[in-house]
Amino acid sequence: xxxxxxxxxxxxxxxxxxxxxxxxxxxxxxxxxxxxxxxxxxxxxxxxxxxxxxxxxxxxxxxxxxxxxxxxxxxxxxxxxxxxxxxxxxxxxxxxxxxxxxxxxxxxxxxxxxxxxxxxxxxxxxxxxxxxxxxxxxxxxxxxxxxxxxxxxxxxxxxxxxxxxxxxxxxxxxxxxxxxxxxxxxxxxxxxxxxxxxxxxxxxxxxxxxxxxxxxxxxxxxxxxxxxxxxxxxxxxxxxxxxxxxxxxxxxxxxxxxxxxxxxxxxxxxxxxxxxxxxxxxxxxxxxxxxxxxxxxxxxxxxxxxxxxxxx
Amino acid sequence: xxxxxxxxxxxxxxxxxxxxxxxxxxxxxxxxxxxxxxxxxxxxxxxxxxxxxxxxxxxxxxxxxxxxxxxxxxxxxxxxxxxxxxxxxxxxxxxxxxxxxxxxxxxxxxxxxxxxxxxxxxxxxxxxxxxxxxxxxxxxxxxxxxxxxxxxxxxxxxxxxxxxxxxxxxxxxxxxxxxxxxxxxxxxxxxxxxxxxxxxxxxxxxxxxxxxxxxxxxxxxxxxxxxxxxxxxxxxxxxxxxxxxxxxxxxxxxxxxxxxxxxxxxxxxxxxxxxxxxxxxxxxxxxxxxxxxxxxxxxxxxxxxxxxxxxx
Numbered sequence: 001x002x003x004x005x006x007x008x009x010x011x012x013x014x015x016x017x018x019x020x021x022x023x024x025x026x027x028x029x030x031x032x033x034x035x036x037x038x039x040x041x042x043x044x045x046x047x048x049x050x051x052x053x054x055x056x057x058x059x060x061x062x063x064x065x066x067x068x069x070x071x072x073x074x075x076x077x078x079x080x081x082x083x084x085x086x087x088x089x090x091x092x093x094x095x096x097x098x099x100x101x102x103x104x105x106x107x108x109x110x111x112x113x114x115x116x117x118x119x120x121x122x123x124x125x126x127x128x129x130x131x132x133x134x135x136x137x138x139x140x141x142x143x144x145x146x147x148x149x150x151x152x153x154x155x156x157x158x159x160x161x162x163x164x165x166x167x168x169x170x171x172x173x174x175x176x177x178x179x180x181x182x183x184x185x186x187x188x189x190x191x192x193x194x195x196x197x198x199x200x201x202x203x204x205x206x207x208x209x210x211x212x213x214x215x216x217x218x219x220x221x222x223x224x225x226x227x228x229x230x231x232x233x234x235x236x237x238x239x240x241x242x243x244x245x246x247x248x249x250x251x252x253x254x255x256x257x258x259x260x261x262x263x264x265x266x267x268x269x270x271x272x273x274x275x276x277x278x279x280x281x282x283x284x285x286x287x288x289x290x291x292x293x294x295x296x297x298x299x300x301x302x303x304x305x306x307x308x309x310x311x312x
Numbered sequence: 313x314x315x316x317x318x319x320x321x322x323x324x325x326x327x328x329x330x331x332x333x334x335x336x337x338x339x340x341x342x343x344x345x346x347x348x349x350x351x352x353x354x355x356x357x358x359x360x361x362x363x364x365x366x367x368x369x370x371x372x373x374x375x376x377x378x379x380x381x382x383x384x385x386x387x388x389x390x391x392x393x394x395x396x397x398x399x400x401x402x403x404x405x406x407x408x409x410x411x412x413x414x415x416x417x418x419x420x421x422x423x424x425x426x427x428x429x430x431x432x433x434x435x436x437x438x439x440x441x442x443x444x445x446x447x448x449x450x451x452x453x454x455x456x457x458x459x460x461x462x463x464x465x466x467x468x469x470x471x472x473x474x475x476x477x478x479x480x481x482x483x484x485x486x487x488x489x490x491x492x493x494x495x496x497x498x499x500x501x502x503x504x505x506x507x508x509x510x511x512x513x514x515x516x517x518x519x520x521x522x523x524x525x526x527x528x529x530x531x532x533x534x535x536x537x538x539x540x541x542x543x544x545x546x547x548x549x550x551x552x553x554x555x556x557x558x559x560x561x562x563x564x565x566x567x568x569x570x571x572x573x574x575x576x577x578x579x580x581x582x583x584x585x586x587x588x589x590x591x592x593x594x595x596x597x598x599x600x601x602x603x604x605x606x607x608x609x610x611x612x613x614x615x616x617x618x619x620x621x622x623x624x
Contacts, residue, residue, distance in 0.1 A: 177596055177597060245560070251472075252474055252565060286386065
């Protein structure tokens, strides 16, 4: 049995996961994401933590298979990152830079949504399956495609970026990416809030959200569960758009299952149940039975998938 | 250098291709698809042709790497075919049955649209690339996804069935598959004719197609090239729907390129040029530059890809 590290690099902190090579999480901790540090300085801090954690186990570098990183941006097949929107790391090859500080260890990097998908296949909702497509409903809509146990990175690192499938040509608002009608505009937390505000403005139906200057996506989901008609209109739009997008993804990659994760998925089975109902209406017969289930790893999906990158 | 056979099983004839293992086509011929023969009888006829063609080269079975088959229906990862809509072969495992007649030879089968995609990657428009998505515009819209040089079959054999991505929720006509608004309803030959007839009925604009009881998709494309306004309206709808569908596919699998083939693609670069223009409007920035090109193997794509199945 060897050790592996899975590291999830976020905008506010770096999450370190210490695993055995069978995927059991031994320990996890966080390092604050000091924005004044360069990418190389970050990576050297990660290398220090790797060495000191191994030392605490009286383990040598040779007892460790490697370090996998999940990063908030595209990673090309060669390990280079063309750009990170949430961290000012510049353009660097994570794999090369970190390998220098950790001689002999395998270093791999992947986009964080892709890593979470891989984590779910290894130890989460997709355990025992060959393939899955994961959708992460958070501040954006992320996605990851895992086929035959491997992340589909894509030629420009955009594999699984299903948040930017266009589902509504009639949309007049712009997505953060510049397009109009992306799934992210309906199914991310800000998207659900946006559509709810539109529905409130367009109707006079009573709603617990009416008149409130500000509310969260969780407030919307709580209102949906309490039978709020306006909140439910927005939620149905979100689920119809998601169901339609997943039906298109299904006839493209035909995965074993779909996994829904991210902050919004904390609302629970109401999300998978409702998306599944719309999905069935839009899905080609050969993919109509594809299960749509909730992620089970929560925030540990990223470190788990990152660890898997180096021990698959 | 060894030999390989690529066999494309169609509804009206079986096309046999005799290749060397580097993909050079040595010879090709056809066998009529006698509908009275069972699947097993078909396969035994194919086995006879394989043996006699090898004999003409004074070659033994051991000089042949194997036989790949492209079949008009889904093929599961284990080589079994759950159903063929165009041939009454029943449910049989092609790989097992044909292997019995050809001891020692590798036998593989794939869906014909998938095989054509693999053929284009090996010897056609995608030569030298790692991945592509092919769209075949014929009596239906077929598709194939090839990643890292391998066909994405999918868990139920529906990988690459992109003809059934829904692109128009407002559609009132039904697709052959039972859904409403599939890309096939706009971009297959019958779909282009259908939309052209709608446009003729809905306008009074002059058109060379007006008043004709019947016309083909080629007639529509000829009219488009002659500046016919009504035919062009239908063509623009077809290309916009295709561009939108491919943009969604691009953020899912992020291929090196898209290849358009099938009968309708004989209209030439007007198709790829027009689809590319719409695609750019719908595509996420990271995939906006994905090339959309014409297939180059024509009807030989199937036998070529089938051959590649056994010598990759």
